[in-house]
Amino acid sequence: MMLVDSHAHLDMPLFDADRAEVMARAQEAGVELLLEIAGSDIGRGSLPVGLALAEEYPWVYAAVGVHPHEASLYDEALEGELVAACGREKVIAWGEIGLDYHYDHSPREVQRRVFRRQLQLARAQRLPVIIHTREAEDETIEILGEEWAGAGGREVGGILHCFTGTRRLAEAGVGMGFYVSFSGVLTFKNAEELRAVARALPLDRLLVETDSPYLAPIPFRGQRNEPARVRETAAVLAGLRGLSLEEVARATTGNFRRLFGLAAD
Numbered sequence: 001m002m003l004v005d006s007h008a009h010l011d012m013p014l015f016d017a018d019r020a021e022v023m024a025r026a027q028e029a030g031v032e033l034l035l036e037i038a039g040s041d042i043g044r045g046s047l048p049v050g051l052a053l054a055e056e057y058p059w060v061y062a063a064v065g066v067h068p069h070e071a072s073l074y075d076e077a078l079e080g081e082l083v084a085a086c087g088r089e090k091v092i093a094w095g096e097i098g099l100d101y102h103y104d105h106s107p108r109e110v111q112r113r114v115f116r117r118q119l120q121l122a123r124a125q126r127l128p129v130i131i132h133t134r135e136a137e138d139e140t141i142e143i144l145g146e147e148w149a150g151a152g153g154r155e156v157g158g159i160l161h162c163f164t165g166t167r168r169l170a171e172a173g174v175g176m177g178f179y180v181s182f183s184g185v186l187t188f189k190n191a192e193e194l195r196a197v198a199r200a201l202p203l204d205r206l207l208v209e210t211d212s213p214y215l216a217p218i219p220f221r222g223q224r225n226e227p228a229r230v231r232e233t234a235a236v237l238a239g240l241r242g243l244s245l246e247e248v249a250r251a252t253t254g255n256f257r258r259l260f261g262l263a264a265d
Contacts, residue, residue: 083125188221
């Protein structure tokens, strides 16, 4: 098995007591690559914890950026810290960034401004972007079209993470050079429309993730999620595509390696 968890927040305090065991279980389950989102709670110091994880584990890489929830915290000093982190070898992506109009933890105009600025910086660094969008599809497509695909970012690419949107958004993203990543939500009973999207998209544009510690798949729903459980999401995706788990694992891990320019071992 050669699974990838394309999005996890293992820097969070929920993993402080047993992080090493979580990492061991991931490898036992066949996870050979993991992208740690080091900006999980950047206002409370998540960045150095996430970066340290990527340094400690050869199979873990990191993304840096400011989540839309924390867009109000974005300033020149934080931007400088993020740009400096991009000089680390294990930092391969900028994110997660985007728009979240469900919670509105930061004002929408601030979210939009910070989203555009981070896309510009990621483009300058030639780093793929990890996109979060919730209840903001139209503006997400508009901003990505202007600041990413229409400005030279299409070739760099990125990920529409924890995808729960419409087929229109998914196809727009693929058209702009993005991969679409499915989380444990794909396994939920009420996610038939999402499963239809997963059936329709090209296999060479699909990824799987856990978004740990969130969104544990069936049969673990309601529990703390962890990278080993990406296997459950991959298995559901395999069933939707009429493929074996091994075929989907190989395809999604190959997609991740291609996006980030990571050679196979």
